[in-house]
Amino acid sequence: MDKPRVAFFDFASCEGCQLQVINLEEDLLQVVGAVEVVSFREAMKGHSDDYDIAFVEGSITRHSDEERLEGIRRCAKVLVALGSCAALGGINCLKNFHDQEYVKKLVYGDKALLYETYPARPLKAVVPVDFEIPGCPINRNEFAMVVKAFLLGKKPEIPNFPVCVECKMAENICVFEKGMTCMGPVTRAGCGACCVTEGSFCWGCRGLVDDPNADSQRDVLATHGLSVQDVLGKFRLYTGFSEVAK
Ligand code: SF4
Numbered sequence: 001m002d003k004p005r006v007a008f009f010d011f012a013s014c015e016g017c018q019l020q021v022i023n024l025e026e027d028l029l030q031v032v033g034a035v036e037v038v039s040f041r042e043a044m045k046g047h048s049d050d051y052d053i054a055f056v057e058g059s060i061t062r063h064s065d066e067e068r069l070e071g072i073r074r075c076a077k078v079l080v081a082l083g084s085c086a087a088l089g090g091i092n093c094l095k096n097f098h099d100q101e102y103v104k105k106l107v108y109g110d111k112a113l114l115y116e117t118y119p120a121r122p123l124k125a126v127v128p129v130d131f132e133i134p135g136c137p138i139n140r141n142e143f144a145m146v147v148k149a150f151l152l153g154k155k156p157e158i159p160n161f162p163v164c165v166e167c168k169m170a171e172n173i174c175v176f177e178k179g180m181t182c183m184g185p186v187t188r189a190g191c192g193a194c195c196v197t198e199g200s201f202c203w204g205c206r207g208l209v210d211d212p213n214a215d216s217q218r219d220v221l222a223t224h225g226l227s228v229q230d231v232l233g234k235f236r237l238y239t240g241f242s243e244v245a246k
């Protein structure tokens with residue numbers, strides 16, 4: 001059987017999710033052995049438009065991105081959004097809450113007129129997406145799991161329960177007990193609550209679970225001293241493109 005041909009692409013992003021793929025170390029050899037990588041700018045020279053699976057990182061931030069993404073969609077049998085910028089719009093959507101001319105000037109100064117930009121959006125706002133791997137950055141083990149599932153012809157399973165479940169399994173003390181606030185109750189698990197385990201709190205980087213109890217989360221954050229603006233900021237950090245952050 002021919003190996004599936006795989007290509008990686010990036011739009012507005014820090015490329016940290018592609019770096020996680022390169023950081024797979026020994027698992028990378030297994031993955032690379034099972035597929036044929038035909039395009040991966042961060043890791044190899046050369047490019048081919050003949051591929052089966054496209055992993056696309058980054059969010060769409062200008063009209064010219066749409067044409068390029070539509071071309072990738074036409075070539076790919078399976079299109080996977082790699083990371084929260086691609087899957088959710090992610091941190092790039094923070095600019096959507098500001099005047100776009102102001103944002104452009106802030107970034108490009110007196111060269112602002114030379115650059116096009118529009119409010120950031122996830123891939124699925126432009127083309128159909130077959131699968132999403134959330135996270136900022138992605139969890140590389142989850143990426144390996146997704147590739148293995150594709151190779152076996154199975155649908156990969158991304159958790160649809162909150163980070164709090166994994167946080168309890170890790171036997172962490174809840175940060176609300178320590179005077180901090182946390183987005184774990186409404187955020188999709190799959191990271192093992194790593195930020196809490198490492199002494200921080202959940203910032204919400206994997207996006208919202210399906211049907212999140214956003215009203216209760218807003219109430220809890222307000223009860224712990226956050227202003228309306230602070231609560232909005234918590235929801236907007238990664239999920240600004242979603243309705244709950246509007
Ligand atoms: S999701 Fe995060 S790590 Fe991945 S490309 Fe976007 S900003 Fe970078």
Ligand code: SF4
Nearest residue numbers: 164167174175182184
């Ligand atoms: S620290 Fe955050 S993720 Fe952990 S149990 Fe508390 S609210 Fe949930």
Ligand code: SF4
Nearest residue numbers: 191195202203204205
């Ligand atoms: S704990 Fe929250 S912020 Fe940290 S990786 Fe998991 S989902 Fe992202």
